[in-house]
Amino acid sequence: MNEIEELRPVAETTQFIVIKLGDEQYGIDIKYIDNIVRMQHITRVPKVDDYLKGVINLRGEVIPVMSIRIKMGLERDVETKSSRIIILKLEQQGTIGVIVDEVREVVTLENDRIEKVAYDSKDENSNFLSGVGKSDGGLISLLDLNAVVLESV
Numbered sequence: 001m002n003e004i005e006e007l008r009p010v011a012e013t014t015q016f017i018v019i020k021l022g023d024e025q026y027g028i029d030i031k032y033i034d035n036i037v038r039m040q041h042i043t044r045v046p047k048v049d050d051y052l053k054g055v056i057n058l059r060g061e062v063i064p065v066m067s068i069r070i071k072m073g074l075e076r077d078v079e080t081k082s083s084r085i086i087i088l089k090l091e092q093q094g095t096i097g098v099i100v101d102e103v104r105e106v107v108t109l110e111n112d113r114i115e116k117v118a119y120d121s122k123d124e125n126s127n128f129l130s131g132v133g134k135s136d137g138g139l140i141s142l143l144d145l146n147a148v149v150l151e152s153v
């Protein structure tokens with residue numbers, strides 16, 4: 001082994017939970033995920049934005065729940081046996097739940113396999129993405145959770 005090989009840094013990695021919204025796969029950075037729970041009764045809250053579905057009571061904590069689909073301009077959520085609420089803990093916004101169609105798997109992506117997304121002011125969904133990850137020949141759109149939930153809480 002020569003010196004150059006010895007000095008090569010270990011690739012930094014990030015773990016993402018892969019979720020489905022419609023036919024698309026998205027990744028959520030695992031460091032933000034506090035819990036994943038089955039769909040449950042969501043108590044409506046009057047006079048809030050359409051994408052805020054209401055609140056749930058999780059072990060005594062009242063947590064607002066939002067629909068990423070509606071926030072991103074997709075068709076409304078259709079609840080199935082695979083639907084889940086992902087509980088996120090975000091530094092500035094606190095705890096919030098997001099409804100997803102399905103939780104698929106956890107993937108570990110090397111940071112050099114993540115392409116940053118160029119911001120397109122005409123495409124409002126592009127500002128919800130932090131990048132695109134390449135995994136097993138497929139692409140995973142990586143959600144920028146702070147952008148997705150920024151105005152929500």
